[in-house]
Amino acid sequence: MTMTRIALALALLSPALSAQEDVKKQIEELKKQVAALEERAKDQEKTLTKVETKVAQSNIAWGGDLRTRFDSAQWHFKPYQQFMGFVQNPNMGEGNPYPFMPMAQQMPAQDWSNSTQWSTRLRLRMTMNINEHAKIMGRLTMFKVHGGADTPIFNGSPNTVQNSFNSGKVPASDVLHVERASFVYDWPSLGVLSIGRQNTSDGPPYEVRDGGERQATPQALAVNAMVDGIGWKFHLEPLGLPEHSLFGLCYGVGYESGFGGGGLVKSSATVVGFNFTNATMANPAGAAMQVNPIGSLKDSTVLGAMLDIPFMFEGLGAIHSANVYVGYNRFGNMTDIPFGSLSNFPVPAQPGMGGMPSIQYVTATNNLGDMDQWTATWKHKIGDAFTYFASFGYIKSHPNGKTSQYGAYWDMPAQMGGPGYQLTGFGGLLGDKDKSQTANAYWVGARWDVRSNLGLGLEFNHGSPKWFTYSPATGEATEKLATRGDVLEAYVHWEFAKNVSLRVGYLDYKFSHAFSGWHIAPAPMAGSWDAAYNLDNNPMLQYASPSGIKNTYVSLEVKF
């Protein structure tokens, strides 16, 4: 009986004992897990301390991109007359009383190719947050052509003159340039103030080709260069416009004439050539030295206004993202050229020196007048796959009657331009120092992202015979948006690994007129400017101007 009772009691206790065992096991397991968690927490504490220390020590957020590119270009030149200087006039006589005349050598059509040119561009983007509303934004850029050709050979194009507008925009040396450095203060309900070296390069719609985010405030067709100044953007949302709508005002300095006091000189002069008007065969000494005044320059300025309205909406089964940009710039007291350096080869032979290449420096010699510039752009992205844009530009010059001191002068008969006429060299605003001239351009393009990592693009831009824009280059050696003529570009952009892309592209330039990229040009000897410097009309030029460039490029692009 007793045995039975004991057996029964054990049987009843058995599940309880078993449950206790389970609880014990669970407690042990939990203890192990807690210990492991404590260990992990310690590790994370260490990591966190390291990260916090690193963050505390570095208040600069870095990003950027590296691009290495291979270009293969073929240039074509139509026949032109190479200006060589002045010679005796063999037809001197009644009605043609001038003892000397311009000498030009007829040049045939020519082809030139640069089958391989490598370049590497490094851009380091910096953001330094000062407080909740203030930050400093910067970008450091090196754009190096492979090899030791650090200073470009001047070829008549302004992008072969190195200066602080285009450094980092055209391939050159291994110097790391400060492309942007501005203090930005954001008043939430008022607007944004920006002072310093502004984000004025690679603006909209340039980012479509890049397949990335918008990089700058002004439209690329208006300004694609480095500009120093101050800007204020008003938020327009309180007025009922879409979020991020802005109205901006900016002021920049294109040339500081007082730096070093050079611009304050009132009575300096420079020899620019000879006036042969009074000289005859019997009286060669009558060729008087032509002296033009230097000094008393005014600062070149840029006063701009811009309107920027982004839209987002749903329709036709897709999300649409669109932007309207309208811009106006007034370029005041434009000079012929800012300070710049170039490699000129060969310099004219000098006694005892011969023709030798040399680095030359140029600087502003005259204020030439003002210019108005209007631009407008529409950009529309449909879903993630298709983006198109159209950009338009219009300029109007307001010359002051002055010309650049660089070039050759000649006192012409009244019917051929009159005294002080500039036959070659750099001339006045848009080739006319006295009368307003106008020009226009447009740029259209589309990009189709057939996959999230593969984009195909096609762009076309056209500039009228006198077109000018502050766009020294769009990341290559030539000046696409400044072209007087047509440019077609097609590309394939393949992101084959995260943030690593391969781009294959083709650029086809067809120039209609000479002096692409310049805001200045010499006057014609006779007839209209458009006819005189049409590349089909055998123009007289101091530097050869290509009529066509075909450029195939491949680039490897890395973002970080």
Added chain:
Amino acid sequence: MKVLSILTAAALLAMPLAAEQKGSDTKGKFYFKKNCKTCHEKGGAALTPLSKTQAQWKKFFDAGKHKGEALAPKHGTPEQILDIKTFLINHASDSPQPETCGG
């Protein structure tokens, strides 16, 4: 012709590939403005992609909660949440393409 051939070949090569299971950047921007900014701007401090790093946005969306509540469906459909996540990570403060210039 050469260029057209290259473009066509690239397009043909790309076509047969299966669509990727990723959110839409453009839709993400749209739904971020529509679903998130309306509330976040009331507080004063603006919420933008730059407000967090890529890792921080990933962590936020992996947790799938906002103030203790599940993100979906209160803050959008699962597809919209994925689009918003894609947009915010693509343009986070440490991304190669941080949002700039208000564009």
